[in-house]
Amino acid sequence: MDIFDCAIIGAGPAGLNAALVLGRARRRVVLFDNDTNRNRVTKAAHGFMTREGVKPAELRQLALAELGQFPSVSVHKRTVEQISKANGGEQVFQIMSANKQIFLAKKILLAAGVHEKFPKITNIREFYGKSLFSCPYCDGWENRGKPLIVIAEKQEHVHHMTKLLYNWSKDLVVTTNGHPMSKEMIEEFQQKQIKVINDQVRLIYGNNGNMAGVEFDSGEKIAREAGFIVPSFYRPKPFVEELGCEVKEDGKIVTDDLGRTTIKSVYSAGEFSHAGPASLIIAAAEGSKAAGAINYDLSDESF
Known part of the structure; x- marks a missing residue:
């Protein structure tokens, strides 16, 4: 052979x-x-x-x-x-x-x-690569200034991603998808007018992979045009x-x-x-x- x-x-x-x-x-x-x-x-x-x-x-x-x-x-x-x-x-x-x-x-x-292995969020694959991304250097420019959501289940990951994205958009909502988040980090985000929703994400909604918003288990809905996730x-x-x-x-x-x-x-x-x-x-x-x-x-x- x-x-x-x-x-x-x-x-x-x-x-x-x-x-x-x-x-x-x-x-x-x-x-x-x-x-x-x-x-x-x-x-x-x-x-x-x-x-x-x-x-x-x-x-x-x-x-x-x-x-x-x-x-x-x-x-x-x-x-x-x-x-x-x-x-x-x-x-x-x-x-x-x-x-x-x-x-x-x-x-x-x-x-x-x-x-990738994603958090258990309904229909996440429908949006990934279209309006939900994992790399700000790859997709931050195209989403500059937009209302964005940051999803990461570890506190250090959501902190890192949020600090990076703040350079591309100041309109941020962050969540650890129901996982623990320190009081100090929440206060740091709030000082930057970054909204924190530490509830589990139920689903992402929109059409043809284009995100329109996110719904949480609490029933709260927020309008978002795109997002970044840490799988x-x-x-x-x-x-x-x-x-x-x-x-x-x-x-x-x-x-x-x-x-x-x-x-x-x-x-x-x-x-x-x-x-x-x-x-x-x-x-x-x-x-x-x-x-x-x-x-x-x-x-x-x-x-």
Whole structure:
């Protein structure tokens, strides 16, 4: 069976940019993608120079088309189910896809991203990516000056998000969705004329994903045009556990500055490394750095 130089798990900006760099380095690369990228619900991506406002789907198609220039890069639209050391091959990994097809590779780049887990609020998915967002740097400009709501279930998260958003809009309502909120923080917000409703959110209402307001369990309704939420994040597959990579207490994978994990020949980049959100341009940069490390390590081992 042919052995690839590198298998890249995930075709988000980190995986796509890594594949581009490795393809240009004449490396044999297999890139796996199952089209479950987190930003597929996003109408426009921001903060990426020369691509301001581009649809993430369009950006992916542009990147995939560019990879077509490099015959050593192959793309498989399949879910990877398992990664393990190949029998009899200390420096070779076995990758098994959902349809039980086996691939072999010398290096592994984990770039599968993360998925969101939201508070239990009725119909939240209907609005997420359209009028409910998670990143002020990505969507704050488009919602500047609007009446906004901040939803986060941890006090430190609602505090952090509110301070950031105050730069884009002063018309804010904040809630920890019924979870504890300190008297000091409430007073701090009130001094800024920020309304605090520490009740559980029953539902978000509006049309076609465009928020009109929020209703609380108390029956109170407030008109809001958009909002920002802090979800929790999780990795979609247990590759980290399978491969034995060291993970910090906060969920981040332990890597060096170039994405090398604590397991030889296993690298990580993008949101998968952080167990949390990252901008497109940062994830792409991390993919580029990891690809450089992978190419150097392959060159060093074969020289």
